[in-house]
Amino acid sequence: MENFKTRRSVIQFEDVSFEYPGAETESIHHIDLDVKEGEFLVLTGGSGCGKTTLTRLINGLAEQFYEGTLKGRVTLLGRSISEYPLYEIGKKVGSIFQDPRSQFFASITEDEIAFGCENYGVPYEELDGRVSNAIKRINGDMLRGKEIYPMSSGEKQKIAVASVNAVDPEIYVFDEPSANLDMYSVEALKNLMRELKEEGHTIIVAEHRLYYLTGLADRFLYMENGSIKAEWTPEELLSMPEAKRKDIGIRAADLRHIEVDIPSRKEKDVTLEVKGLAFSYRKHPVFHDISFQAYAGDLIAIIGHNGIGKTTLSNILCGMQKEKAGQILYSGKDVSKGRRKNFAYFVMQNTDCQLFGDSVEEELLLNGKGSTQEQRDDLLKMYGLFEWKERHPAILSGGQKQRLTLAVSDWIDTPILILDEPTSGLDYKNMVRISEHLKALAQKGKTILIITHDYEFAAMTCNRVLHFIDEGHAETFPLQGSLPRLYSCLMCQ
Structure with a gap:
């Protein structure tokens, strides 16, 4: 030096x-x-x-x-x-x-x-x-x-x-x-x-x-x-x-x-199937002919360079945007745009768009009606937010807001959970906390899609990868035994 x-x-x-x-x-x-x-x-x-x-x-x-x-x-x-x-x-x-x-x-x-x-x-x-x-x-x-x-x-x-x-x-x-x-x-x-x-x-x-x-x-x-x-x-x-x-x-x-243990998962029930999906923004194509399947218990890392359409895909899957062409099937059934929110919940990267309460605890009350004080306290403790329960969400750090939106998603409990850059602003200990919790949800059969550029997080959390190669092509591959491939895909975007 x-x-x-x-x-x-x-x-x-x-x-x-x-x-x-x-x-x-x-x-x-x-x-x-x-x-x-x-x-x-x-x-x-x-x-x-x-x-x-x-x-x-x-x-x-x-x-x-x-x-x-x-x-x-x-x-x-x-x-x-x-x-x-x-x-x-x-x-x-x-x-x-x-x-x-x-x-x-x-x-x-x-x-x-x-x-x-x-x-x-x-x-x-x-x-x-x-x-x-x-x-x-x-x-x-x-x-x-x-x-x-x-x-x-x-x-x-x-x-x-x-x-x-x-x-x-x-x-x-x-x-x-x-x-x-x-x-x-x-x-x-x-x-x-x-x-x-x-x-x-x-x-x-x-x-x-x-x-x-x-x-x-x-x-x-x-x-x-x-x-x-x-x-x-x-x-x-x-x-x-x-x-x-x-x-x-x-x-x-x-x-x-990085040393991680990626468990192999057997392909069970198909919870999500995307067929020939296409979307354009103001006549500019974002992607076309995107197809893949997701299974119960899957933790899928969605990767690809900035602007290729990963967030747009998520908006379509949870009913916030309408595809130009293609099909989206939940548990084998074609689901209309208006009904997709019942099957998939999207935790956005911009957390301010999803926080409406006057306190951290009220944010849970707005979304978890019928919950007990003990249940809310336990959830906040799990996400490391208990000491902030009476604070306004606006004064939380970026990482704390991210954890609060994840806590809210636990209450809503859709079969499919979609996360956009969940480790943005997170330190190591909270990254591990989120990773372990998502793996526990997957063990219970939830399908989880994670948009991420974070190699460290994806390696310790996911079992499969959906890689947007370009606007017309996406590939899927298992992560077990393929960490070098994941690293290469992320570095070459």
Whole structure:
């Protein structure tokens, strides 16, 4: 690891604590941290450990947007962060959030990428060059001229990265940047981060997935309960014994060394059959002639590159969209669009669309009428949400919202459960928790389809794969004995 001690400090935390309005405890406390010019720093740890709060203190949002209480001193480029107006911080610190929709201002790709540059007065003659270069860096030529709203989450993440890159800040802050990306796009993100590092930019990444960062990071900081508990070099992280890694609760640093036991399952009753399915969006074909079968007890990983139609397939299966052609049969019977919700329930990637209660417990009450207090408490404990039962869903973290929507799906209890990126924003321990629960549901005969780009999760959870090769072809294969094939499919998307 390069020695950064002689370089100038660009970010400093001196005995820093921070508390959000209305919170009962501090999110972080007594943090001391010195980030040097050109350093690549990774923050990791379980959900709620404080890593996102650290990033919000660096980009000014913690104080000026969330209006929390800061103790201690945060210094940005030699000046107290509290002295900067927010717009000035934005020019020096580019932020890419986990949910990119929260930072969009325009509806078309080029307009969004140009937006920040225009606000900071970039000369018009430079603008086209900056936009084109930013699109090239994300391998996003296919996104030119397109509306952002209908894009997949991964495509939106690419636009967010490009819009920040066009402004060219000195410091980049990424919050879970890989959460919604396929592995091919993660590789592209990795290459972009490498270029930024080589150009001398300082980079801070808050992340659960670590495998793509071991060749880039100078330091990994492990956080727990609002404090920095450990610091590792990439070499120390890669050499960490598996038992220790799992006990600490962090994701694998090397996906090639994952050890899982995939049980063989006999094909029993066909619960779902899809025949020659086709769908178009505004006369643009999404997919055509997609056919497959799913059996009781199946855990099927649905994979394919961003935008190929995996979420659209799920919307059709649960009756939220109408196919252009083809048949969908549940237990051998052709089921109309309006009746499919009785057979299949879809847990969306955008969890905010499915949360309506004023508290976590009320969310269960809305969907589990007739349940007892004990049943609700047991379910919340199983999903690690019991201590949050009286909190409003809006203030939960992304991972906590994901677990709440999964808890709701338990009440609804359709024979087929469809999940869209269920590990987005989840730490290792909660990923294992969800995996074990889904396997238990499958043992009881539920059919579970999981849209995922997460190799680690798919390997430990699923028994079969549905691979969208292109818009006209999909293949299925058993996962037992085929982990290298799964890895190859995910990496080649």
